[in-house]
Amino acid sequence: DTEVTQTPKHLVMGMTNKKSLKCEQHMGHRAMYWYKQKAKKPPELMFVYSYEKLSINESVPSRFSPECPNSSLLNLHLHALQPEDSALYLCASSLGLQETQYFGPGTRLLVL
Amino acid sequence: QKEVEQDPGPLSVPEGAIVSLNCTYSNSAFQYFMWYRQYSRKGPELLMYTYSSGNKEDGRFTAQVDKSSKYISLFIRDSQPSDSATYLCAIIRGAGGTSYGKLTFGQGTILTVHP
Numbered sequence: 026d027t028e029v030t031q032t033p034k035h036l037v038m039g040m041t042n043k044k045s046l047k048c049e050q051h052m053g054h055r056a057m058y059w060y061k062q063k064a065k066k067p068p069e070l071m072f073v074y075s076y077e078k079l080s081i082n083e084s085v086p087s088r089f090s091p092e093c094p095n096s097s098l099l100n101l102h103l104h105a106l107q108p109e110d111s112a113l114y115l116c117a118s119s120l121g122l123q124e125t126q127y128f129g130p131g132t133r134l135l136v137l
Numbered sequence: 138q139k140e141v142e143q144d145p146g147p148l149s150v151p152e153g154a155i156v157s158l159n160c161t162y163s164n165s166a167f168q169y170f171m172w173y174r175q176y177s178r179k180g181p182e183l184l185m186y187t188y189s190s191g192n193k194e195d196g197r198f199t200a201q202v203d204k205s206s207k208y209i210s211l212f213i214r215d216s217q218p219s220d221s222a223t224y225l226c227a228i229i230r231g232a233g234g235t236s237y238g239k240l241t242f243g244q245g246t247i248l249t250v251h252p
Contacts, residue, residue, distance in 0.1 A: 029180075081239060130180045
């Protein structure tokens, strides 16, 4: 099973809201990732967790706050977002940092 | 210059055609090569993964890597309308450095296979 699940599928939020995106995998992978993808562009890396520790933060604004509560779960907490943050947010996982990454279906976020 | 260059297309072919998708890269530290397929409004789906020069075949798909030329290709034989999607090449650096584990994508090629 190479499934990464993400909830919710769609999210609409105002600029003052606080919301969270959730990602889960049960493949025993020890690396997990958040990507942001705008229309007709490739995914852009936001954060990398390895063994539940943040190993890469691609200079993402602090209104995005990642959390890795355990080896199967990855959250992305959102606060005070801007309309330009509207995008598809993808979670991925891999056995290790040089291994194949498997992507979830994404959460489509709209910020009004 | 982007680290990974991929012609965005769009590419339109008739059903049954052989499709060739290509990427070039600039950094010899890149060691692991992947192709993903992404349907509209879905997450990327892994098609092929390789780390050595040469060819790797899986059904109708063949991935080719030429490390000396820094050139990777994906061939799709007997293309089907269901192959219509965006194809992304993706490359990972080898061990070491602050970018360890970072996946670098090409821009993606939009492919349409018409019946």
